[in-house]
Amino acid sequence: MTLARRIIPCLDVDGARVVKGVNFVGLRDAGDPAELAARYDEEGADELVVLDIAASRDQRPTFLETIRRVAEQLAIPLTAGGGIRTLEDARAVVQAGADKVTINTSAVERPELISELSREFGAQAVVLAIDSKREGAHWDVRVRGGRDSAKLDTLEWAKRGVEAGAGELLLTSMDKDGTQSGFDVPLTAAISSEVSVPVIASGGAKLPEHFAEIFGAGKADAALAASIFHDSIQSIRELKKFLQNQNIQVRLSC
Amino acid sequence: MNVAIIDYGAGNVPSVERALQKLGATTERVNTTEKLKAAKAIVLPGVGHYAALIRALDERGLREPLVEALLRGKPFLGICLGLQALYQSSEEAPELAGLGIFPGRVCALPSNVKLPHMGWNRLKVQRRSALLEGLSNEDYFYFAHSFAAQAADGETAAACDYGAEFAAVLCVDKLCAVQFHPEKSGSAGAKLLGNFLRMVA
Numbered sequence: 001m002t003l004a005r006r007i008i009p010c011l012d013v014d015g016a017r018v019v020k021g022v023n024f025v026g027l028r029d030a031g032d033p034a035e036l037a038a039r040y041d042e043e044g045a046d047e048l049v050v051l052d053i054a055a056s057r058d059q060r061p062t063f064l065e066t067i068r069r070v071a072e073q074l075a076i077p078l079t080a081g082g083g084i085r086t087l088e089d090a091r092a093v094v095q096a097g098a099d100k101v102t103i104n105t106s107a108v109e110r111p112e113l114i115s116e117l118s119r120e121f122g123a124q125a126v127v128l129a130i131d132s133k134r135e136g137a138h139w140d141v142r143v144r145g146g147r148d149s150a151k152l153d154t155l156e157w158a159k160r161g162v163e164a165g166a167g168e169l170l171l172t173s174m175d176k177d178g179t180q181s182g183f184d185v186p187l188t189a190a191i192s193s194e195v196s197v198p199v200i201a202s203g204g205a206k207l208p209e210h211f212a213e214i215f216g217a218g219k220a221d222a223a224l225a226a227s228i229f230h231d232s233i234q235s236i237r238e239l240k241k242f243l244q245n246q247n248i249q250v251r252l253s254c
Numbered sequence: 255m256n257v258a259i260i261d262y263g264a265g266n267v268p269s270v271e272r273a274l275q276k277l278g279a280t281t282e283r284v285n286t287t288e289k290l291k292a293a294k295a296i297v298l299p300g301v302g303h304y305a306a307l308i309r310a311l312d313e314r315g316l317r318e319p320l321v322e323a324l325l326r327g328k329p330f331l332g333i334c335l336g337l338q339a340l341y342q343s344s345e346e347a348p349e350l351a352g353l354g355i356f357p358g359r360v361c362a363l364p365s366n367v368k369l370p371h372m373g374w375n376r377l378k379v380q381r382r383s384a385l386l387e388g389l390s391n392e393d394y395f396y397f398a399h400s401f402a403a404q405a406a407d408g409e410t411a412a413a414c415d416y417g418a419e420f421a422a423v424l425c426v427d428k429l430c431a432v433q434f435h436p437e438k439s440g441s442a443g444a445k446l447l448g449n450f451l452r453m454v455a
Contacts, residue, residue: 002376002415002416003373003375003416004373004374004375004394006373041440046373046374071272072272074438075273075438075439075443076396076438076439077396077398077438097268097269099266099269099301099398099438120302122302122303123370124301124370124398124399124400125301125302167370167372168370168372196365197368197369197370198368198370198373221372221373251374251394253394253440253441253442
């Protein structure tokens with residue numbers, strides 16, 4: 001098996017601008033999405049994720065325009081999400097240029113949405129995003145930007161999602177998100193070893209060692225990060241060189 | 255040069271179009287027999303379910319002109335499902351007949367690996383081909399599929415290994431097909447598309 005581990009920058013978008021902040025608090029402008037997309041493609045990102053953090057109906061046309069502008073810059077796959085509640089919402093995002101759509105709260109509220117999207121676009125185009133938080137002995141699924149408990153166990157929900165037709169999981173640790181103290185290795189390993197689809201780990205990245213750890217002990221197929229790339233704390237090319245030196249297979253473009 | 259992209263509503267038509275245009279090609283989305291016949295080269299993109307592609311070709315009456323163009327040796331590039339459609343059938347929709355250009359059936363990848371096969375993988379080049387000019391076993395391409403065709407001596411220019419070995423690149427004269435997405439495969443993908451355009455020219 002020679003499948004490379006993927007590095008995926010994430011753009012949190014509020015309308016037409018990339019924003020960032022810890023746990024949705026204190027958002028500040030981090031640049032133009034199309035410019036950042038072009039930079040990450042050039043630096044060797046393996047995919048790009050664009051999330052509409054406001055996800056309001058009014059802002060929808062602006063977000064779709066952002067997807068179009070970003071897609072034009074890319075020669076790598078693009079995943080888009082935020083506020084997708086129906087098949088029609090997803091279709092608009094795909095038609096704007098996204099290769100995959102990601103759904104989160106809306107899938108918890110109406111799990112059939114996963115199957116509907118999977119039938120229409122294929123499992124490879126459906127990324128089930130799960131926000132997860134440790135609660136005693138298990139990991140609780142959180143919804144609405146992490147504010148509320150979905151009263152679901154993360155592993156059970158992950159398995160149900162895959163059964164329903166999700167082709168990939170985007171697993172965010174609410175305990176690690178924004179801490180820059182490393183990915184959630186136990187959570188990611190627990191989920192990744194139990195599901196049959198690729199798992200993207202998210203939340204907590206800062207150092208190259210964090211990525212090596214999540215690909216090793218964490219069994220992640222891909223790793224996602226935002227602010228460390230936006231702030232140039234970590235260059236994607238340097239990160240990949242580091243991983244290659246650790247004997248972790250990555251795609252290094254010349 | 256005019257490249258016809260068969261448009262049956264597949265998600266990756268715009269990105270295939272953009273990738274070819276960046277390389278200087280003039281493209282046209284086609285879904286009629288007349289336009290297919292007039293095309294200098296044909297690209298069949300595809301992503302999603304095998305049945306959606308085969309049904310769309312049949313509903314639009316495109317099966318016959320497409321098979322005819324392929325048998326006449328018109329330059330052709332099938333992408334992902336566009337490769338799988340060339341075989342006799344697929345396990346994904348056993349009731350539907352494929353285009354039958356190549357013998358055999360497209361099968362599910364083994365379940366001892368994570369599926370879909372999603373991400374960047376390398377090729378095992380089996381023989382020289384114009385489509386892979388300047389590319390090697392070191393280059394990565396983006397795959398997103400759960401079904402694949404068996405590598406065979408005749409048509410397979412490169413295989414890929416994921417759970418099992420499967421056909422990644424087909425090339426017989428100007429009939430080409432790839433299981434991965436060159437339009438999403440960065441500079442290596444652009445190089446392959448450029449090679450195809452040179453075959454057309």
